[in-house]
Amino acid sequence: MSDRILYITRKEHFNAAHKLYNPDWTREKNDEVFGKCANDNWHGHNFDLYVTIKGVPNPETGFVMDLKKLGAIIKTTVVDVIDHRNINMDVPFMKDKLASIENLAIGIWDQIEPHLDRGVQLHRVKLWETRNNYVEFFG
Amino acid sequence: MSDRILYITRKEHFNAAHKLYNPDWTREKNDEVFGKCANDNWHGHNFDLYVTIKGVPNPETGFVMDLKKLGAIIKTTVVDVIDHRNINMDVPFMKDKLASIENLAIGIWDQIEPHLDRGVQLHRVKLWETRNNYVEFFG
Amino acid sequence: MSDRILYITRKEHFNAAHKLYNPDWTREKNDEVFGKCANDNWHGHNFDLYVTIKGVPNPETGFVMDLKKLGAIIKTTVVDVIDHRNINMDVPFMKDKLASIENLAIGIWDQIEPHLDRGVQLHRVKLWETRNNYVEFFG
Amino acid sequence: MSDRILYITRKEHFNAAHKLYNPDWTREKNDEVFGKCANDNWHGHNFDLYVTIKGVPNPETGFVMDLKKLGAIIKTTVVDVIDHRNINMDVPFMKDKLASIENLAIGIWDQIEPHLDRGVQLHRVKLWETRNNYVEFFG
Amino acid sequence: MSDRILYITRKEHFNAAHKLYNPDWTREKNDEVFGKCANDNWHGHNFDLYVTIKGVPNPETGFVMDLKKLGAIIKTTVVDVIDHRNINMDVPFMKDKLASIENLAIGIWDQIEPHLDRGVQLHRVKLWETRNNYVEFFG
Amino acid sequence: MSDRILYITRKEHFNAAHKLYNPDWTREKNDEVFGKCANDNWHGHNFDLYVTIKGVPNPETGFVMDLKKLGAIIKTTVVDVIDHRNINMDVPFMKDKLASIENLAIGIWDQIEPHLDRGVQLHRVKLWETRNNYVEFFG
Numbered sequence: 001m002s003d004r005i006l007y008i009t010r011k012e013h014f015n016a017a018h019k020l021y022n023p024d025w026t027r028e029k030n031d032e033v034f035g036k037c038a039n040d041n042w043h044g045h046n047f048d049l050y051v052t053i054k055g056v057p058n059p060e061t062g063f064v065m066d067l068k069k070l071g072a073i074i075k076t077t078v079v080d081v082i083d084h085r086n087i088n089m090d091v092p093f094m095k096d097k098l099a100s101i102e103n104l105a106i107g108i109w110d111q112i113e114p115h116l117d118r119g120v121q122l123h124r125v126k127l128w129e130t131r132n133n134y135v136e137f138f139g
Numbered sequence: 140m141s142d143r144i145l146y147i148t149r150k151e152h153f154n155a156a157h158k159l160y161n162p163d164w165t166r167e168k169n170d171e172v173f174g175k176c177a178n179d180n181w182h183g184h185n186f187d188l189y190v191t192i193k194g195v196p197n198p199e200t201g202f203v204m205d206l207k208k209l210g211a212i213i214k215t216t217v218v219d220v221i222d223h224r225n226i227n228m229d230v231p232f233m234k235d236k237l238a239s240i241e242n243l244a245i246g247i248w249d250q251i252e253p254h255l256d257r258g259v260q261l262h263r264v265k266l267w268e269t270r271n272n273y274v275e276f277f278g
Numbered sequence: 279m280s281d282r283i284l285y286i287t288r289k290e291h292f293n294a295a296h297k298l299y300n301p302d303w304t305r306e307k308n309d310e311v312f313g314k315c316a317n318d319n320w321h322g323h324n325f326d327l328y329v330t331i332k333g334v335p336n337p338e339t340g341f342v343m344d345l346k347k348l349g350a351i352i353k354t355t356v357v358d359v360i361d362h363r364n365i366n367m368d369v370p371f372m373k374d375k376l377a378s379i380e381n382l383a384i385g386i387w388d389q390i391e392p393h394l395d396r397g398v399q400l401h402r403v404k405l406w407e408t409r410n411n412y413v414e415f416f417g
Numbered sequence: 418m419s420d421r422i423l424y425i426t427r428k429e430h431f432n433a434a435h436k437l438y439n440p441d442w443t444r445e446k447n448d449e450v451f452g453k454c455a456n457d458n459w460h461g462h463n464f465d466l467y468v469t470i471k472g473v474p475n476p477e478t479g480f481v482m483d484l485k486k487l488g489a490i491i492k493t494t495v496v497d498v499i500d501h502r503n504i505n506m507d508v509p510f511m512k513d514k515l516a517s518i519e520n521l522a523i524g525i526w527d528q529i530e531p532h533l534d535r536g537v538q539l540h541r542v543k544l545w546e547t548r549n550n551y552v553e554f555f556g
Numbered sequence: 557m558s559d560r561i562l563y564i565t566r567k568e569h570f571n572a573a574h575k576l577y578n579p580d581w582t583r584e585k586n587d588e589v590f591g592k593c594a595n596d597n598w599h600g601h602n603f604d605l606y607v608t609i610k611g612v613p614n615p616e617t618g619f620v621m622d623l624k625k626l627g628a629i630i631k632t633t634v635v636d637v638i639d640h641r642n643i644n645m646d647v648p649f650m651k652d653k654l655a656s657i658e659n660l661a662i663g664i665w666d667q668i669e670p671h672l673d674r675g676v677q678l679h680r681v682k683l684w685e686t687r688n689n690y691v692e693f694f695g
Numbered sequence: 696m697s698d699r700i701l702y703i704t705r706k707e708h709f710n711a712a713h714k715l716y717n718p719d720w721t722r723e724k725n726d727e728v729f730g731k732c733a734n735d736n737w738h739g740h741n742f743d744l745y746v747t748i749k750g751v752p753n754p755e756t757g758f759v760m761d762l763k764k765l766g767a768i769i770k771t772t773v774v775d776v777i778d779h780r781n782i783n784m785d786v787p788f789m790k791d792k793l794a795s796i797e798n799l800a801i802g803i804w805d806q807i808e809p810h811l812d813r814g815v816q817l818h819r820v821k822l823w824e825t826r827n828n829y830v831e832f833f834g
Contacts, residue, residue: 006797007831015547017434017459022199033200035207041503042434044461046547052831060717061728062795067828068730086458100201102145130432130463133206136146136191154408156295156320161755172756174763180364181295183322185408225319239757241701269293269324272762275702275747284658285692300477311478313485330692338578339589340656345689346591378479380423411484414424414469439616450617452624517618519562550623553563553608571825573712573737597781598712600739602825642736686710686741 007123008064009052012074014083017044018099021088042086048128049078051112055120065120077111101129105137113139146262147203148191151213153222156183157238160227181225187267188217190251194259204259216250240268244276252278285401286342287330290352292361295322296377299366320364326406327356329390333398343398355389379407383415391417424540425481426469429491431500434461435516438505459503465545466495468529472537482537494528518546522554530556563679564620565608568630570639573600574655577644598642604684605634607668611676621676633667657685661693669695702818703759704747707769709778712739713794716783737781743823744773746807750815760815772806796824800832808834 019042020034030038037043051074055064082091087099093107105125113122128134158181159173169177176182190213194203221230226238232246244264252261267273297320298312308316315321329352333342360369365377371385383403391400406412436459437451447455454460468491472481499508504516510524522544530539545551575598576590586594593599607630611620638647643655649663661681669678684690714737715729725733732738746769750759777786782794788802800820808817823829 004801004832006800007833008797009829009831011827013548015460015462017461020201024199033205036501039501039503039507041506042459042461043432043501043503044434044459045432046463057795057797060719062715062793062798064797066728084453084456084460086456086460089458090456098201100196102147102196102203103201105145106143131430132150134148136148137143138146152409154321154323156322159757163755172761175362178362178364178368180367181320181322182293182362182364183295183320184293185324223314223317223321225317225321228319229317237757239752241703241752241759242757244701245699270291271706273704275704276699277702282662282693284661285694286658287690287692289688298479302477311483335656335658338580340576340654340659342658344589376479378474380425380474380481381479383423384421410428412426414426415421416424437618441616450622515618517613519564519613519620520618522562523560549567551565553565554560555563569826571738571740573739592779595779595781595785597784598737598739599710599779599781600712600737601710602741640731640734640738642734642738645736646734687708 003056005054005056006064007052007054008067008070009050009124010067010070010074012049012051012071012079013047014049014079015044015046016082016085016087017042018087019043020098020100022098042088045129047082048134049074049108050124050126050128051108051122052124052126053116053120054123055117065117069117073112073115077115078108081111101127101133101135102137105135109137109139142195144193144195145203146191146193147206147209148189149206149209149213151188151190151210151218152186153188153218154183154185155221155224155226155230156181157226158182159237159239161237181227184268186221187273188213188247189263189265189267190247190261191263191265192255192259193262194256204256208256212251212254216254217247220250240266240272240274241276244274248276248278281334283332283334284342285330285332286345286348287328287402288345288348288352290327290329290349290357291325292327292357293322293324294360294363294365294369295320296365297321298376298378300376320366323407325360326412327352327386328402328404328406329386329400330402330404331394331398332401333395343395347395351390351393355393356386359389379405379411379413380415383413387415387417420473422471422473423481424469424471425484425487426467427484427487427491429466429468429488429496430464431466431496432461432463433499433502433504433508434459435504436460437515437517439515459505462546464499465551466491466525467541467543467545468525468539469541469543470533470537471540472534482534486534490529490532494532495525498528518544518550518552519554522552526554526556559612561610561612562620563608563610564623564626565606565680566623566626566630568605568607568627568635569603570605570635571600571602572638572641572643572647573598574643575599576654576656578654598644601685603638604690605630605664606680606682606684607664607678608680608682609672609676610679611673621673625673629668629671633671634664637667657683657689657691658693661691665693665695698751700749701752701759702747702749703762703765704745704819705762705765705769707744707746707766707774708742709744709774710739710741711777711780711782712737713782714738715793715795717793737783740824742777743829744769744803745819745821745823746803746817747819747821748811748815749818750812760812764812768807768810772810773803776806796822796828796830797832800830804832804834 020037097103105127109125126136159176236242244266248264265275298315375381387403404414437454514520522542526542543553576593653659665681682692715732792798800822804820821831
């Protein structure tokens with residue numbers, strides 16, 4: 001049974017402000033494309049983040065990876081950096097990028113991946129922005 | 140980064156009546172196979188619909204596709220056609236089909252797909268019928 | 279401790295069709311007041327029902343009332359009567375009433391109350407119709 | 418049955434940025450009391466708003482109040498004013514107040530109450546800020 | 557505005573094992589009354605706990621009570637005592653009591669109440685045991 | 696249309712006790728690796744189980760497989776065996792295995808797969824243990 005692959009998902013969350021704004025465009029173009037998401041004074045969300053890894057369970061622990069350790073990686077590299085902050089202004093790994101959830105999901109992937117255990121693969125980053133939309137990135 | 144593929148999901152919902160009934164069968168056969176879902180006077184559900192598209196984000200907007208536009212396509216081609224209606228009697232794209240969620244998911248796929256932006260692919264239609272079951276169609 | 283009052287809530291659910299329609303009005307007046315809820319061929323919902331009782335726990339069991347028994351009362355008097363049915367046409371206790379959730383909550387109260395244990399009071403019937411609205415009736 | 422009181426709840430939602438900050442205090446005092454909620458560059462939330470009214474159903478419609486009308490009042494006086502905005506900077510009814518959810522709930526009450534139908538009472542404003550906390554105001 | 561009362565709710569959760577068993581009864585009587593909840597080798601739940609306080613907001617902070625402080629009280633007096641434990645065997649404040657959710661809610665009330673700020677009242681302890689039932693205690 | 700593949704998911708749930716404990720290790724090693732999950736007197740969870748099958752809908756019924764039949768298979772082979780029991784002590788198919796959710800998901804797959812209709816494939820077993828983590832097994 002030890003060569004069977006399993007997928008483990010850990011859910012975390014953070015609250016942050018952002019706006020959608022392309023500095024190469026006029027105010028009017030930004031309003032036309034991004035609508036109320038371009039509001040000068042920001043808006044914000046409760047983001048729900050699901051991180052999925054895959055691998056073969058360790059026969060001694062039954063674990064693909066210790067979930068406490070995975071949780072600590074997500075907390076240190078993502079939640080502590082974004083939570084109760086402004087994604088456009090305060091988050092180093094989003095500097096000079098459009099603060100869309102697409103770019104945020106890619107950025108989160110790049111924060112987490114280098115820290116996983118050997119033999120464990122990052123499979124998916126899924127990020128809910130509102131109760132009506134989410135993005136998924138598979139690397 | 141511009142060649143990285145992302146998956147975007149938009150959630151919509153609608154409320155509708157239906158029944159499961161095969162007109163080629165006797166009343167008894169319908170009751171035997173479909174049980175209370177075959178009730179003559181209909182029953183109904185709050186359907187939750189998740190539509191997933193995939194593509195490469197536009198570098199100028201950070202978007203795979205404008206979610207407001209995707210929402211408008213789903214609203215026009217699906218929600219406005221089904222919401223507060225009877226799936227068996229009132230919905231043109233379900234005419235002469237069994238009103239199972241399997242057939243409904245296929246019908247919804249065919250309604251949405253022709254309207255997506257060039258370069259964007261429809262990846263999945265997921266439809267919750269009750270809090271205990273859902274169907275997924277990948278084309 | 280035996281005279282402390284506790285409130286116990288049991289959640290059940292059912293799926294049903296209905297429409298809002300006042301037979302004393304013209305078609306036009308019904309459409310004007312009830313909008314798409316007046317659709318001739320019905321629509322439907324997944325209803326979530328929360329029934330709250332109150333009383334003093336029995337010192338031998340720790341229970342205000344056996345939840346299995348409360349669940350069986352709700353099932354027999356409400357769920358079995360409405361589930362996968364048409365509220366306007368199939369439900370005896372809604373006969374000749376407008377099929378609004380307000381009237382449905384009152385009807386459900388009257389179905390359940392006579393069957394509770396002596397010393398237990400029905401406190402509230404709460405009924406979700408969609409994910410955006412619910413009604414509460416306290417008798 | 419026409420004198421029975423019912424409670425109707427309508428759920429709406431909005432996304433907004435805010436920070437907790439008392440301008441009469443030093444930076445250090447604000448950080449000490451409000452912690453990361455005092456971040457200069459804002460943070461934000463998906464707020465879920467539940468508005469409960471009470472009254473006697475109209476015998477002709479079965480309604481305490483037309484939910485479409487209640488929804489329109491909430492949209493016009495609250496959601497359109499706050500959604501995708503900055504509570505501290507952009508919302509007239511929060512001007513010169515601490516942007517706590519306590520004050521926000523009181524402000525929302527005062528926005529909605531004058532617009533309800535005669536005979537209908539505002540019973541409760543309930544506001545979820547994160548998945549772990551909410552405030553209720555009963556007037 | 558400073559004399560307006562607000563209700564604040566904090567949600568926490570814990571996972572625990574328990575069984576329903578009255579030591580004064582025979583095995584048969586326990587099985588008859590408690591059914592599968594009397595299983596000798598225990599079963600368990602993810603409990604969701606909602607603690608509601610009420611009071612007048614402090615004009616300097618906008619807070620009825622600092623939610624971080626309320627969270628810390630619940631964590632220290634309840635979650636740290638129950639989480640990943642056996643309610644019947646490991647929890648001092650449930651010693652010699654039937655491990656029903658009714659008794660657990662009363663026990664949680666008594667743990668939290670002495671630690672609240674002066675001027676803040678404990679209003680309600682609400683405890684979900686499964687997705688289908690919860691108990692409320694108002695003191 | 697009859698050769699289009701659809702995925703159907705059925706949700707069930709059960710409540711159970713377990714602990715994480717490797718009998719080949721010392722008490723100290725178990726505490727170090729498994730933390731509070733190794734508590735001697737057990738803890739427990741409300742598990743949410745999602746079983747996904749795939750296949751081509753039957754043209755006479757519109758069904759990939761009768762969901763009542765799928766539900767009955769899951770109930771007989773999984774829920775009736777685990778619900779309100781102790782996973783380490785009471786569940787035959789988990790005997791001599793570490794009671795991790797990884798091993799539980801594999802065990803559930805092996806219980807269900809032999810009973811499916813000819814032409815229907817088991818696609819995924821997904822198991823939520825807490826509101827923050829789940830495992831998926833694809834065979």
